[in-house]
Amino acid sequence: MQTIRVETPSAKYDVVAGSGLVETLAPRIERAVGKLPRRVFVLTSAPIWALWGHNLQRSFQDEPTVLFLPPGEGHKTLASVEKILRQMAVAGGDRGSLLIAFGGGIVGDVGGFVASVFMRGIPYVQVPTTFLAQVDSSVGGKTGVNLPEGKNLVGAFHHPRAVFADIAVLGTLPDRELRSGLMESVKAGIVRDRTLVRFMEQHVNDVLSRDPKALEKVIASSIRMKAGVVNQDERENGLRMILNLGHTVGHALEQATGYKTLLHGEAVGWGMVAALFLAKQRGTISSHQCERLESLVHLYGPLPPLKLRVGKVAAATGGDKKNVGGVRRFVLPVGIGDAGVVEDVTPAELEAAVSYMLARAGEKTAGQQVSELAS
Amino acid sequence: MQTIRVETPSAKYDVVAGSGLVETLAPRIERAVGKLPRRVFVLTSAPIWALWGHNLQRSFQDEPTVLFLPPGEGHKTLASVEKILRQMAVAGGDRGSLLIAFGGGIVGDVGGFVASVFMRGIPYVQVPTTFLAQVDSSVGGKTGVNLPEGKNLVGAFHHPRAVFADIAVLGTLPDRELRSGLMESVKAGIVRDRTLVRFMEQHVNDVLSRDPKALEKVIASSIRMKAGVVNQDERENGLRMILNLGHTVGHALEQATGYKTLLHGEAVGWGMVAALFLAKQRGTISSHQCERLESLVHLYGPLPPLKLRVGKVAAATGGDKKNVGGVRRFVLPVGIGDAGVVEDVTPAELEAAVSYMLARAGEKTAGQQVSELAS
Numbered sequence: 192m193q194t195i196r197v198e199t200p201s202a203k204y205d206v207v208a209g210s211g212l213v214e215t216l217a218p219r220i221e222r223a224v225g226k227l228p229r230r231v232f233v234l235t236s237a238p239i240w241a242l243w244g245h246n247l248q249r250s251f252q253d254e255p256t257v258l259f260l261p262p263g264e265g266h267k268t269l270a271s272v273e274k275i276l277r278q279m280a281v282a283g284g285d286r287g288s289l290l291i292a293f294g295g296g297i298v299g300d301v302g303g304f305v306a307s308v309f310m311r312g313i314p315y316v317q318v319p320t321t322f323l324a325q326v327d328s329s330v331g332g333k334t335g336v337n338l339p340e341g342k343n344l345v346g347a348f349h350h351p352r353a354v355f356a357d358i359a360v361l362g363t364l365p366d367r368e369l370r371s372g373l374m375e376s377v378k379a380g381i382v383r384d385r386t387l388v389r390f391m392e393q394h395v396n397d398v399l400s401r402d403p404k405a406l407e408k409v410i411a412s413s414i415r416m417k418a419g420v421v422n423q424d425e426r427e428n429g430l431r432m433i434l435n436l437g438h439t440v441g442h443a444l445e446q447a448t449g450y451k452t453l454l455h456g457e458a459v460g461w462g463m464v465a466a467l468f469l470a471k472q473r474g475t476i477s478s479h480q481c482e483r484l485e486s487l488v489h490l491y492g493p494l495p496p497l498k499l500r501v502g503k504v505a506a507a508t509g510g511d512k513k514n515v516g517g518v519r520r521f522v523l524p525v526g527i528g529d530a531g532v533v534e535d536v537t538p539a540e541l542e543a544a545v546s547y548m549l550a551r552a553g554e555k556t557a558g559q560q561v562s563e564l565a566s
Numbered sequence: 567m568q569t570i571r572v573e574t575p576s577a578k579y580d581v582v583a584g585s586g587l588v589e590t591l592a593p594r595i596e597r598a599v600g601k602l603p604r605r606v607f608v609l610t611s612a613p614i615w616a617l618w619g620h621n622l623q624r625s626f627q628d629e630p631t632v633l634f635l636p637p638g639e640g641h642k643t644l645a646s647v648e649k650i651l652r653q654m655a656v657a658g659g660d661r662g663s664l665l666i667a668f669g670g671g672i673v674g675d676v677g678g679f680v681a682s683v684f685m686r687g688i689p690y691v692q693v694p695t696t697f698l699a700q701v702d703s704s705v706g707g708k709t710g711v712n713l714p715e716g717k718n719l720v721g722a723f724h725h726p727r728a729v730f731a732d733i734a735v736l737g738t739l740p741d742r743e744l745r746s747g748l749m750e751s752v753k754a755g756i757v758r759d760r761t762l763v764r765f766m767e768q769h770v771n772d773v774l775s776r777d778p779k780a781l782e783k784v785i786a787s788s789i790r791m792k793a794g795v796v797n798q799d800e801r802e803n804g805l806r807m808i809l810n811l812g813h814t815v816g817h818a819l820e821q822a823t824g825y826k827t828l829l830h831g832e833a834v835g836w837g838m839v840a841a842l843f844l845a846k847q848r849g850t851i852s853s854h855q856c857e858r859l860e861s862l863v864h865l866y867g868p869l870p871p872l873k874l875r876v877g878k879v880a881a882a883t884g885g886d887k888k889n890v891g892g893v894r895r896f897v898l899p900v901g902i903g904d905a906g907v908v909e910d911v912t913p914a915e916l917e918a919a920v921s922y923m924l925a926r927a928g929e930k931t932a933g934q935q936v937s938e939l940a941s
Binding site: 269307308343 | 576644647648651652655656682683684685686687708709710713714715716718719720721722723
């Protein structure tokens with residue numbers, strides 16, 4: 192078990208990564224936030240609750256009130272938020288109530304946002320159940336939902352009081368989701384932690400076969416990297432931008448495919464391939480480093496093939512939320528274990544990088560289709 | 567013109583009260599927040615915009631994007647928030663955009679909440695156009711909307727970058743709204759400022775006839791009182807509670823009348839009458855002080871008559887948002903110019919206070935109906 196401390200100007204809390212956290216949750220929460228309040232809410236999804244709900248309830252003397260969010264990005268909406276808020280009001284929730292977000296990234300994002308606005312803010316705890324949510328979305332205080340106009344356009348910075356990343360829960364995670372989540376760990380290594388890059392290169396089989404020790408190592412390192420960055424730049428004014436390696440093109444791919452065929456990590460994986468190419472062209476990484484890092488991405492793939500036009504993907508990069516005043520920002524790796532942000536990527540450079548990525552994504556089509564990868 | 571500084575752990579900004587602020591807004595905002603961003607949004611209501619929109623636009627080189635919120639509490643909803651957020655996304659709003667909330671308390675509450683959640687938070691400026699919004703809701707960072715289950719159950723603490731309370735705009739405010747707003751100034755005096763109590767006793771006619779100097783004095787004193795309290799207790803953990811004098815019963819009256827017949831200040835006015843009675847019974851104010859303060863409430867009335875059952879009002883006090891873990895909190899004046907919070911008001915005490923208030927509110931029916939007071 193490993194404990195990582197998050198310390199920002201507005202919040203201090205622990206992220207615990209290890210096995211067996213879900214069935215010992217109540218005393219762990221009490222250690223983090225003090226006595227449990229009269230009303231504890233659990234926001235979860237029906238599939239997760241069916242698999243792990245019994246384990247979670249075990250350590251609670253008074254049964255928490257369970258609220259369900261239907262699975263899928265399509266429910267990450269203000270309408271879902273309103274429904275949950277109303278259920279909490281009807282159930283007698285007050286300013287002292289606590290919310291536990293028990294599920295993947297969507298449950299975490301929606302749950303955190305609900306907690307941030309219910310009666311102008313109540314405390315909450317993250318218990319992420321996917322690899323992606325454990326290493327990424329449950330740390331850093333970003334919460335929110337989508338609008339028809341774009342992803343995560345509505346939200347708040349609202350830190351949890353504690354995060355419990357239970358590795359045992361990953362046992363029921365579909366393989367494709369695990370691989371997708373691992374892209375964020377690959378990203379963590381590339382931008383900030385060359386030791387993690389080496390570990391992931393050397394332990395591919397251990398990690399993919401879900402060896403608990405290997406998973407704990409990768410998860411804890413990824414969280415430590417993110418916590419370190421968030422500690423220095425809570426509101427994404429500078430350093431925190433580097434967490435978006437692969438995300439400018441990744442978001443464009445998600446948008447261009449209607450958020451249907453690609454998992455987030457898969458889109459980020461392809462986005463990193465584009466960013467690596469761009470970095471090599473600019474000379475912030477060598478050809479050798481580029482090859483090594485792209486190989487790492489593919490080791491934890493396979494990434495789904497893509498059939499998209501360059502122009503469509505390039506145009507979609509314009510709508511990214513990180514763009515203030517119309518500037519297109521790119522995170523580029525600098526060697527292995529460091530990264531920087533550039534704002535002057537020309538349309539020609541962007542198209543070259545996207546072309547390279549799409550060519551690589553086309554090669555992959557031999558014998559593989561996205562549908563076959565779906566679990 | 568008077569400038570009051572708000573300084574909390576999370577925000578520092580100025581509240582400016584005076585005449586002629588609306589037509590000189592752009593340079594004033596630039597002085598407060600720096601260069602105006604590419605995209606400036608104005609959230610307002612159609613009636614206010616028809617009266618004052620031209621004045622507001624005058625000082626802007628690039629026309630701001632105007633968004634409308636239909637008038638009335640019925641539009642203070644998450645649905646309205648979503649509609650506005652979508653309009654902002656479509657219009658190309660980004661993280662650097664600025665929102666100006668130009669209207670009464672509802673526009674301010676909704677606008678502040680929209681600003682707090684659009685792309686996880688953008689800066690905003692309050693330009694309140696009602697007396698109530700100028701002295702109360704535009705200062706303190708409370709933003710939010712209603713749920714069908716209760717008022718202000720959803721929201722955020724999000725401070726404006728500046729507040730401009732233009733007294734000239736009050737020239738078009740209906741008389742009933744002015745009187746209602748003045749109840750918050752009466753409250754301000756009772757809980758924190760005996761000088762304001764005396765001024766309001768001695769200048770009833772000046773204030774009600776909207777003499778600019780008298781209005782500026784009352785508004786600035788009220789804001790100064792609130793700012794002083796908010797500076798010490800941003801999140802309403804302790805001292806800020808005293809701002810709720812009259813609000814426990816006031817909210818109950820609003821709820822019992824379906825938020826239809828009473829303006830907020832009128833409900834608070836009657837709530838103060840109940841609180842004054844309770845304080846007299848408990849001995850925190852003398853009979854003489856009680857009489858003097860109740861007279862002040864009525865000087866700035868007339869408060870609408872009420873026809874309600876004691877039990878209904880008493881029961882409705884249970885649903886107040888300030889109640890954590892089922893405790894019913896009451897703010898009671900202590901002498902003139904101070905107040906405290908009690909949590910041990912018995913059902914019998916509550917009923918006695920509500921009975922007294924309803925008896926006073928019944929006497930008032932002679933020759934007066936709520937409908938006649940409506941403007």
